[in-house]
Amino acid sequence: MNLLIINGRVVDPSQKLDAKLDVLIEDGRIARVDKKIKSGVDVFDAAGLVVTPGFVDLHTHLREPGQEHKETIATATRAAVAGGYSAVCAMANTVPPNDERAVTEMVVAEAARHGACRVYPIGAVSRGLKGEELAELADLHTAGCVAVSDDGKPVWNAQLMRRALEYCSMLGIPVIAHEEDANLNEGGVMHEGYYSTLLGLAGIPAASEETLVARDVILARLTGAHLHIAHMSTAGAIEVVRRARRAGVNVTCEVTPHHLALTDQSVQSFSTNLKMNPPLRSKEHRQAILEGIADGTVDAIATDHAPHHFDEKNVEFDLAPFGVIGLETAFPVCYDRLVRKKVIALGRLIDLFSCGPARVFNLPGGSLRQGSVGDVTILDLEAQYEAAAPFVSKASNSAFIGEKLQGRAVATIVGGELRYDRRVHAAAAPAKSAAKKKSKR
Amino acid sequence: MNVKKRLLDSARMNRAIRRMAIEVVEKNRGIDDLIIVGIRSRGVPIGERIAKEIEQMENQPVPFGILDITLYRDDLTTIAPQPVVKPTKLPEPIDDKVVVLVDDVLYTGRTIRAALDALIDFGRPRQVMLAVLIDRGHRELPIHADVIGKTVPTDANEVIKVKLTETDDADEVLIMEK
């Protein structure tokens, strides 16, 4: 669990660091970040590369237990480290859902056995995700759940949401809200607007998300509890959160790479890899998300990695399940749309991928401070390639297939252990992509 | 393509058409039951001119129709894009009538084969005659013309270009080389 990373450009927003430094990890923890460190441990030469605290994904669907044909803990975490993530938070909507201790323990045990990165389970808010009665939240927390959510569905009953917030304030964990009004959505499969009208597909109005965000922000104010809003996709939701934070409400939020990169216009292809919930919104909403990222309203970028089997997506748009994978493309997509397009600086991007998510869920990591866990992501910002199947993930339902990307993780270190090394990986599977590698400058 | 020779000028074309009209009337011993049908596209103005000549001779109009043979072409499935289809217009039922099909050039005979098939779909004429302005030979089917404006021996690599004032800039027939 010892490793010395030399010659890299260290970017750590948690200490406002951006300099050419070496990073020494000893016994799985950051021992020192300094110039020209000498040590007898294994050396990773990061010349020409960027060294950051390990990425943390707040929103991953591992699909295990129950839907192993889509993805498993083993394959999802391998995809995670290939994307630069040293930790993922596992959503509760598995089969059975993670609404009791036994499921949490199974996920923790399986992750320890076969996981390539850290896995933090998220428990269900309600038993069976039915939205009727609270799950055993304290028990789930004790077993290792870092937050609770009925993600995939909203907590439709306002009273239940209030009770969940109150109860979790005792536990010191956030309630993650998936915000949509099922009545306003009725049968919707894409954003309601010009393109849904053009394509004759049933729409999901922005108001569906915005009304519930507004309700839950008011409940968060009432209870003083920590509300975290998942995958925000609309201008109205961003605005509500921005104002609530100014007013001192304990609300945080995440956005996904696909919502900040794409719009509903692309659904004209009828590609089922562009179907997810919340749906790709219009360009005005996308613009509002970029503004929320730039002004600090958004705390984290989360993938909402939602793998599905090829057969499940190889159907009519109406019939395909919602969801896209994202772990392997999140960084390059956001690097392009946010940093290369000059919305934010690289430091802020790393904050959104690592420090921000760790801070929001109070997780270890998100920093290269002495004593922090030895989770490190090493990035090559110059690599150019095209997103293409097959992915490391078991699934290939990516919204970005065919897109020219730049920048990616070269290595992912978890607790001082090199869990992913693209140089080894590329040698093992040379036909994977036509990547141009400029590791040395 | 180069113009090799001018086969007919305006005056000679008019004389040829007048002669064809006379021959049609003679072969039919009058104009009873006669219908002139031009094959799209250049058979139409030639047919109209023949009908007009007959009317002047006989002081009585002769019915005139238009046949579009596109849908009956035997090469329809092998050519792309699909040729333009236009309506067929026949002035009256053709049952028991003498139909004179008119076209500009008789060559392989395939157009006339298609025209006969098309015509039969409209009824059962007593007799079908064929009148063409130019017969250039090289038949691929057992078809012959009853009335011919001018017979011209040609090579396969030559093209006969019939121009008519109704559709082109002049009345003339040219022989061109590919």
Add this chain to the structure above:
Amino acid sequence: MRTASSALRSKDLLGIEPLSPEEITLILDTAEGFKEVSERPVKKVPALRGQLVINLFMEASTRTRVSFEIAEKRLSADTLNFSASGSSVEKGETLIDTAENLMAMHPDMIVIRHKHPGSPKMLADRLPASVINAGDGAHEHPTQALLDAFTIRERVGRLQGTNISIVGDIAHSRVVRSNIHLLTKMKANVTVAGPPTLLPMDIEKMGVRVVHSLDKAIEGADVIMMLRIQLERQGKLTIPSLREYYNTFGLTPERLRRGKEGLIVMHPGPMNRGVEIASDVADGPWSVILEQVTNGVAVRMAVLYLLGGAHMEGA
């Protein structure tokens, strides 16, 4: 864009949206030639002899299926009808598997009707056969728009500058979308009318005027196109009752008399008499509804003919 209008660019007809005005004109002109075929003693031409056309109807349809079948038969194509009920689809076969199995029998064209938008495109992207969209959910119904345009051209004389009002359930209608694409491409003036609950978001961005009054829709219109109100909509938060709908948007002779001289009334069918249209209108002098049906065969023959050679190219 090509200006010569001698061919369609795509092997498929998935909608009106991808067509150029020249392509639309080509189809309408070609349909004139085919209208004459249906008036002959022998209503059949050998144009598609030896070609196999599969009519894949995954959703109930009488008018469109029959019209396509007649068009195919008049062109001498071999036809095969495949409908969802009583087929492998009921056993859970996916659309793509169904289509690939049919494709193994080497059809030249597939006519598809399906309730899910984009399904014709799914097939067109995967199969070498020409795919003709006979209606996909609320997305497009291109041959309906073409036969409507053919009828307008025949009755009004032109499309450019013609005022056309489409009234009714705009939100759920594929006919509306195809008609708006076609009519705006051909520079007609389109108005849509209906209660706001039946108008989809941002419809005005498709280049149409939006009104919420039938009288306003009739005023100055050369053509009124009525849409079917699906009876199941009643009580589903879109219209309070059919009775109220008829009172506000039902087309009656009294309202039509306030319109322009020579105004024509169209309906894609099937009609709900006494809901969106009074019988006196449906059967009255304004109505060209049965002409639409007749013209449907000619237009579909034209489309089949023009796409008939397409699958031979390249490949």
